[in-house]
Amino acid sequence: IYAPSDLFAIFYSPGEGPVPFTYSAEAFPLYIHDIGMSFATATTWFWNFILSITWLSLVLAFKQQDA
Numbered sequence: 273i274y275a276p277s278d279l280f281a282i283f284y285s286p287g288e289g290p291v292p293f294t295y296s297a298e299a300f301p302l303y304i305h306d307i308g309m310s311f312a313t314a315t316t317w318f319w320n321f322i323l324s325i326t327w328l329s330l331v332l333a334f335k336q337q338d339a
Contacts, residue, residue, distance in 0.1 A: 292316070 293312065300308030 293316075296309060296312040297305075
Protein backbone atom coordinates (compact mmCIF):
# COMPACT_ATOMS: atom_id res chain seq x y z
CA ILE A 273 0.00 0.00 0.00
CA TYR A 274 2.94 2.35 0.61
CA ALA A 275 4.76 1.58 -2.63
CA PRO A 276 2.39 3.46 -4.99
CA SER A 277 2.38 6.54 -2.80
CA ASP A 278 6.16 6.39 -2.46
CA LEU A 279 6.59 6.07 -6.23
CA PHE A 280 4.25 8.98 -6.75
CA ALA A 281 6.26 11.13 -4.35
CA ILE A 282 9.58 10.10 -5.91
CA PHE A 283 8.56 10.94 -9.47
CA TYR A 284 6.24 13.89 -8.81
CA SER A 285 8.23 15.78 -6.21
CA PRO A 286 11.26 16.73 -8.35
CA GLY A 287 8.99 18.38 -10.91
CA GLU A 288 7.19 21.64 -10.59
CA GLY A 289 3.90 20.00 -9.71
CA PRO A 290 1.19 22.57 -8.95
CA VAL A 291 3.66 25.45 -8.50
CA PRO A 292 2.95 27.21 -11.83
CA PHE A 293 -0.77 27.42 -11.10
CA THR A 294 -0.18 28.58 -7.56
CA TYR A 295 2.29 31.19 -8.71
CA SER A 296 0.12 32.47 -11.55
CA ALA A 297 -2.89 32.66 -9.22
CA GLU A 298 -0.96 34.98 -6.92
CA ALA A 299 1.08 36.89 -9.51
CA PHE A 300 -1.69 38.72 -11.35
CA PRO A 301 -3.45 41.76 -9.92
CA LEU A 302 -7.18 41.38 -9.32
CA TYR A 303 -8.21 43.52 -12.27
CA ILE A 304 -6.54 41.13 -14.76
CA HIS A 305 -6.61 37.97 -12.65
CA ASP A 306 -9.15 36.20 -14.85
CA ILE A 307 -7.25 37.01 -18.07
CA GLY A 308 -3.94 35.95 -16.55
CA MET A 309 -5.28 32.67 -15.24
CA SER A 310 -6.99 31.90 -18.54
CA PHE A 311 -3.69 32.56 -20.34
CA ALA A 312 -1.80 30.32 -17.90
CA THR A 313 -4.36 27.54 -18.33
CA ALA A 314 -4.37 27.88 -22.12
CA THR A 315 -0.58 27.71 -22.19
CA THR A 316 -0.59 24.53 -20.11
CA TRP A 317 -3.23 22.92 -22.33
CA PHE A 318 -1.33 23.95 -25.47
CA TRP A 319 1.93 22.33 -24.34
CA ASN A 320 0.07 19.25 -23.11
CA PHE A 321 -1.47 18.94 -26.58
CA ILE A 322 1.90 19.34 -28.31
CA LEU A 323 3.45 16.75 -26.02
CA SER A 324 0.61 14.27 -26.55
CA ILE A 325 0.84 14.63 -30.34
CA THR A 326 4.63 14.26 -30.53
CA TRP A 327 5.28 11.80 -27.70
CA LEU A 328 5.09 8.57 -29.71
CA SER A 329 7.32 9.84 -32.51
CA LEU A 330 9.83 11.12 -29.95
CA VAL A 331 9.90 7.78 -28.13
CA LEU A 332 10.37 5.91 -31.40
CA ALA A 333 13.11 8.30 -32.55
CA PHE A 334 15.32 7.72 -29.53
CA LYS A 335 17.25 4.48 -29.70
CA GLN A 336 19.51 2.89 -27.13
CA GLN A 337 22.99 4.35 -27.31
CA ASP A 338 25.97 2.05 -27.17
CA ALA A 339 28.90 3.20 -25.07
